[in-house]
Amino acid sequence: MANTPSAKKxxxxxxxxxxxxxxRRSRVRTFVRRVEEAITAGDHQVAFEALRAAEPExxxxxxxxxxxxNVAARKVSRLNSRVRALQA
Structure with missing residues (x-):
């Protein structure tokens, strides 16, 4: 238990x-989940829009x-490559 005023603060x-x-962590997960769901559904346009919203988050x-x-960059990169694969 904190004893000093500074420790309590x-x-x-x-x-x-x-x-x-x-x-903030929950918000990021929500945005990433939206991209994942669109990828699973196979909808390139929705996935692309969701990725554009998730990247800045x-x-x-x-x-x-x-x-x-580096984790954020890696997630964006991997999501981006999966979204691009839908287009083909």
Whole structure:
């Protein structure tokens, strides 16, 4: 248990940051799931639009420290290649 005032404040800050990070992580997962569902359905146009919406969300999450930058880039790259494969 936190004993000093600064430790108590740190605990409050951690709780607040955790809530924000959880929300952001959930939002990213939702956007990625929409792309995955469109790919599974085989609808190139919907998948393409969903990817265009998901890409900035992934990069924003990386910028905010929710994801590592390389993880975000890798996810975008892999989703992009799967969406392009639908077009053929």
């Amino acid at each position: 740190a605990t409050r800050k951690i709780e607040a940051r955790t809530a924000v990070n959880k929300s 992934l990069h924003r999450a990386a910028q905010k420290g929710i994801l590592h930058a």
